[in-house]
Amino acid sequence: MSQALLVRREGAVLVLSNNNVAARNALSPEFYQGVIAGLKQAAADPGVGAVVLTGEGGHFCAGGDLRQLAKRRELPRQERREKLEGLHELIRAVRDCPKPVIAAVEGAAAGAGLSLALACDMLVAAKNAVFSVAYVKVGLTPDGGATAFLAEFVSRQVLTELCLTGERISGERLAQLGPVNRLTEAGAALAEALRLAEHIASGPEQAMARIKNLCREAPRNTLEEQLELEAQYMVISQETEESREGIGAFLEKRQADFSKLRA
Known part of the structure; x- marks a missing residue:
């Protein structure tokens, strides 16, 4: 697999780690392909009971690469749509994987990074992690299912505020809103996610x-x-x-x- 993604086993848990550290783990086609392949590997391997998705270098995912997105304005609309489907296929792969997928979030989970974290079946977050629906700040609209996932646990009014302000909220605040399964001190999210994944992996x-x-x-x-x-x-x-x-x-x-x- 591409070095955009690091893959390792921890017993019955497959760990997939975003490895674009220089760009705070911004998304790339190589990352999409690597995670989709990793999830297929997990689905086919009876020795894997759960998957943990995380990021290297202290960040989960800063979202889309704005330098690449800026170049897309010159492309025909249909071609821009086709490139976006890489992200949406990733979200569908998380949804469709028969094994539980747990996000372990430290640092930034912004834009499509937030979408990816919320797409997972469970979420472990550090108290000082930073989540944001940041699209409005750069003149864009949400993708990756962000509005669908947020709408599952906040009111329309709160959803609208989060999307229109791009407000940064901490892991502690996100836990108060509802979707966080485990809240940890800084630096402990991956270890806690692994404990949760190992427990679940022993199930039927x-x-x-x-x-x-x-x-x-x-x-x-x-x-x-x-x-x-x-x-x-x-x-x-x-x-x-x-x-x-x-x-x-x-x-x-x-x-x-x-x-x-x-x-």
């Missing part, structure tokens, strides 16, 4: 993939639609070896071992 792989999808669909579905999806998944889950092991372990008063079921 197939059931967790269904649970991830249930949680993704819940904010958009009506109650009837969500009841239907839950019913479909419960019926499927009841016939699996995972549920045989899980229920058996509970009844036998022992710890379930789902690792032996991974091919």
